[in-house]
Amino acid sequence: MRSVRVLVLLFGVVLLAAVQLSAQAQSHATANAVRAVRFGKLRDAKGKLWTNAIVIVDGTKIRSVGTDASAIPAGAEVIDLSAYTGLPGLIDVHTHMTMYTDETPGVPMLKQMLNTVPAVTVFLARKGAMRTLECGVTTVRDLGSDQYMDIAMRDLINRGEMIGPRMFVSGYGLYITNTPYKKPAVQPDGGIADGVPEVLRTVRQQVAAGADVIKLYASTGTDDDVTGFETYSYEEIKAAVDAAHGFGRKIAIHSYGPDGARDAVRAGTDSLEHATDMDDATIQEMVKRGTYYVPTIDHNRYYVDNGDKIGYAPGYKERLAAFIPRNLETARKANKAGVKFAMGSDAIYTMFGENTRELGWFVKAGMTPEQALRTATVNAAALLGKENSLGTVAPGFTADLVAIQGDPLADISDAIAKVKWVMKDGAVVVDHR
Numbered sequence: 001m002r003s004v005r006v007l008v009l010l011f012g013v014v015l016l017a018a019v020q021l022s023a024q025a026q027s028h029a030t031a032n033a034v035r036a037v038r039f040g041k042l043r044d045a046k047g048k049l050w051t052n053a054i055v056i057v058d059g060t061k062i063r064s065v066g067t068d069a070s071a072i073p074a075g076a077e078v079i080d081l082s083a084y085t086g087l088p089g090l091i092d093v094h095t096h097m098t099m100y101t102d103e104t105p106g107v108p109m110l111k112q113m114l115n116t117v118p119a120v121t122v123f124l125a126r127k128g129a130m131r132t133l134e135c136g137v138t139t140v141r142d143l144g145s146d147q148y149m150d151i152a153m154r155d156l157i158n159r160g161e162m163i164g165p166r167m168f169v170s171g172y173g174l175y176i177t178n179t180p181y182k183k184p185a186v187q188p189d190g191g192i193a194d195g196v197p198e199v200l201r202t203v204r205q206q207v208a209a210g211a212d213v214i215k216l217y218a219s220t221g222t223d224d225d226v227t228g229f230e231t232y233s234y235e236e237i238k239a240a241v242d243a244a245h246g247f248g249r250k251i252a253i254h255s256y257g258p259d260g261a262r263d264a265v266r267a268g269t270d271s272l273e274h275a276t277d278m279d280d281a282t283i284q285e286m287v288k289r290g291t292y293y294v295p296t297i298d299h300n301r302y303y304v305d306n307g308d309k310i311g312y313a314p315g316y317k318e319r320l321a322a323f324i325p326r327n328l329e330t331a332r333k334a335n336k337a338g339v340k341f342a343m344g345s346d347a348i349y350t351m352f353g354e355n356t357r358e359l360g361w362f363v364k365a366g367m368t369p370e371q372a373l374r375t376a377t378v379n380a381a382a383l384l385g386k387e388n389s390l391g392t393v394a395p396g397f398t399a400d401l402v403a404i405q406g407d408p409l410a411d412i413s414d415a416i417a418k419v420k421w422v423m424k425d426g427a428v429v430v431d432h433r
């Protein structure tokens with residue numbers, strides 16, 4: 001009796017081991033798969049434009065870039081995208097992936113945000129994540145989330161349990177008591193910090209929770225509120241910047257108006273978000289320090305188009321419509337002065353999939369399509385501190401590739417609206433050919 005049981009047990013163990021082995025072998029095979037991706041044209045983001053390019057992808061990394069078909073290893077899977085222009089996977093440095101809502105009939109999006117429990121929101125947010133990939137964005141920097149939903153989502157994506165862009169997340173953004181920011185679902189909210197000691201504690205809490213980057217709101221202004229009153233003192237901002245840098249984290253500072261922008265820049269922020277009406281001295285300081293400007297012009301266009309569904313009070317259209325030209329004008333001035341830009345959409349609610357429309361505003365602000373594309377590739381990668389692995393199609397880089405119909409270097413709207421195929425980490429995640 002006992003020996004039969006032992007035999008059954010042994011058989012079970014062997015079976016389990018066999019199943020595990022085959023699963024391992026399978027994932028190993030995927031990880032080691034060699035693919036040759038052919039593009040009619042390829043812009044590698046380092047400034048080189050290839051014709052009839054062949055990108056050899058080995059597992060999750062790019063092995064080589066060239067034009068010699070004899071370099072394709074025997075047995076490699078060939079993906080023929082010779083009808084398209086190839087770009088590196090695009091990077092959006094300002095999203096809120098977990099502020100996801102849908103168009104549930106009759107339920108204003110602001111209300112959905114407050115009435116959905118975090119676990120449900122994270123599950124629903126996979127739809128926004130998929131739409132983000134579909135517009136060619138394979139990496140995001142997510143700047144502000146409640147209940148560490150962003151950390152959960154980042155980890156689920158990294159584990160392969162959810163399909164979405166690679167996320168670098170900030171946990172709670174820091175803001176003062178009484179900022180007209182969205183009411184948190186749970187009190188007290190994890191991001192409130194008044195005075196230098198609380199700022200230090202809150203930065204440390206985000207790092208301890210697993211944040212990749214720190215976010216601080218240095219002015220009023222969000223949704224249909226376009227005021228830009230500075231909310232933090234210079235000393236508080238400087239404390240946040242130094243604490244973030246002390247942990248090897250970068251910091252992104254929100255300011256709708258010029259005062260918060262001025263103090264954020266001289267405190268040493270890595271990027272400045274939104275900032276309108278900046279004075280010349282602040283713009284010059286950004287050039288000198290290499291501060292990245294993320295103007296997020298298009299998100300106010302999205303609010304104008306969708307404010308009724310979001311649930312804004314009447315009068316929002318006029319306010320937002322008056323803010324957009326000031327935002328664009330500040331971007332034009334900063335671009336002319338030589339400030340470095342990174343593309344950030346501030347995507348929220350149902351804006352996912354429209355992330356790259358910001359590039360159209362950059363062209364309006366005076367950039368060539370080539371310069372605009374740099375803001376979503378090499379510049380964005382450098383802002384993330386990932387300039388050696390993301391934002392470029394080159395040997396050793398992560399295999400994130402996008403195929404676009406047409407020529408985005410001639411017409412930026414091709415990059416915005418004609419994404420046909422996307423690879424992330426060597427796996428094809430979108431194929432609309």
Ligand SMILES: [Zn+2]
Binds near residue numbers: 094095096143144
């Ligand atoms: Zn934002």
